[in-house]
Amino acid sequence: MSILSVENLKAHYVTEKRRKITRVLAVDGVTFHINKNEIYGIAGESGCGKSTLLKAMSGLIKPPLQVLEGEVKYHFDDRELDILALRGEKERREIRGARISHIPQGSMSVLNPVRRIRKSFEDIVGTHLGIRGGSEFEELVKSHIEALGLDWNVMHSFPHQLSGGMRQRITIALATILKPDVIFADEPTTALDVVVQRGVVQLIKKIKQEQQNTMVIVTHDLAIHANLCDRLAIMYAGRIVEEANVDDMFQTPKHPYTEMLLNSLPTLGDRSVRESAPGAPPSLVNPPSGCRFHPRCPKVMEKCRLEVPELIEVESGHQVACFLQEGRVYEQTRELGANYH
Numbered sequence: 010m011s012i013l014s015v016e017n018l019k020a021h022y023v024t025e026k027r028r029k030i031t032r033v034l035a036v037d038g039v040t041f042h043i044n045k046n047e048i049y050g051i052a053g054e055s056g057c058g059k060s061t062l063l064k065a066m067s068g069l070i071k072p073p074l075q076v077l078e079g080e081v082k083y084h085f086d087d088r089e090l091d092i093l094a095l096r097g098e099k100e101r102r103e104i105r106g107a108r109i110s111h112i113p114q115g116s117m118s119v120l121n122p123v124r125r126i127r128k129s130f131e132d133i134v135g136t137h138l139g140i141r142g143g144s145e146f147e148e149l150v151k152s153h154i155e156a157l158g159l160d161w162n163v164m165h166s167f168p169h170q171l172s173g174g175m176r177q178r179i180t181i182a183l184a185t186i187l188k189p190d191v192i193f194a195d196e197p198t199t200a201l202d203v204v205v206q207r208g209v210v211q212l213i214k215k216i217k218q219e220q221q222n223t224m225v226i227v228t229h230d231l232a233i234h235a236n237l238c239d240r241l242a243i244m245y246a247g248r249i250v251e252e253a254n255v256d257d258m259f260q261t262p263k264h265p266y267t268e269m270l271l272n273s274l275p276t277l278g279d280r281s282v283r284e285s286a287p288g289a290p291p292s293l294v295n296p297p298s299g300c301r302f303h304p305r306c307p308k309v310m311e312k313c314r315l316e317v318p319e320l321i322e323v324e325s326g327h328q329v330a331c332f333l334q335e336g337r338v339y340e341q342t343r344e345l346g347a348n349y350h
């Protein structure tokens with residue numbers, strides 16, 4: 010059952026500099042569904058629109074970002090919610106605190122430096138639950154903090170007294186204290202060293218176990234996705250190019266872009282230096298025609314320069330936007346057809 014459905018979402022940034030208006034189409038026609046209680050990953054190189062997609066899905070839309078088209082609908086047990094149709098920022102903020110929680114990219118550096126950690130918890134719990142200090146506050150926060158394996162003493166610290174890893178854990182604890190139905194985490198492990206990353210991954214798993222929420226995790230780091238996610242979408246230049254469950258994605262990747270990303274991963278015991286993916290994603294001001302990956306694709310065909318491949322299901326639950334696959338499906342259907350005649 011899906012808890013969130015996104016239909017043909019298009020969002021762009023409009024900026025003006027010396028009377029010249031620039032339009033960056035960062036999310037360009039994204040359609041997908043998130044199942045209740047799953048951990049859904051979104052991967053792709055930097056600049057592919059991952060953070061923008063997350064912002065639009067959690068209703069964090071303010072200039073220069075604008076949603077052009079599409080729907081973002083939540084299907085909670087007690088209500089349906091079209092987050093883009095909510096008028097006021099106040100309404101969206103209420104939903105964001107209690108039902109959905111967005112942990113933005115680089116969030117561990119936004120903890121207020123002149124306030125103790127406890128203050129940040131007081132703000133959230135006070136605003137949303139009306140509990141301001143006292144034993145009720147302590148009980149609530151303590152049980153949450155301790156369930157996540159954090160020490161109550163951190164409450165008395167200032168952010169600069171804590172390590173980067175600890176600050177990130179605090180940010181995640183803050184974002185989950187209200188037990189939201191859906192949690193969006195944008196690059197939660199980026200900028201942390203590998204050992205600390207592992208701690209953050211464990212923390213995310215623990216929250217999922219304790220609270221049974223649905224999670225959407227964005228990172229360019231495929232190893233994290235392999236470790237954490239049930240299903241995975243690969244984004245390239247504002248579009249989803251492949252979606253599958255994590256095992257299928259890693260074992261039988263079908264889009265040449267996914268293959269390129271997987272080939273640049275180091276494998277265990279392999280000491281040779283892996284090539285990073287050659288080239289870079291295109292500018293989204295004036296993206297390439299046809300399949301946006303075509304200028305970098307080792308398997309490019311004439312058609313790829315001219316036409317946009319649609320995301321199609323090639324195996325159960327495995328979707329790909331690539332003309333190579335379209336050919337395969339066509340061949341299969343023709344064979345099936347031949348068998349009938």
Ligand SMILES: Nc1ncnc2c1ncn2[C@@H]1O[C@H](COP(=O)(O)OP(=O)(O)O)[C@@H](O)[C@H]1O
Nearest residue numbers: 022033035054055056057058059060061073293
């Ligand atoms: N505030 C902004 N103003 C203008 N362009 C932006 C802004 N934020 C992001 N972009 C552009 O939108 C595109 C997608 O960015 P982003 O969603 O951050 O990608 P990702 O998270 O995959 O790295 C990029 O081309 C980026 O430069």
Ligand SMILES: [Mg+2]
Nearest residue numbers: 059060061114
């Ligand atoms: Mg990002």
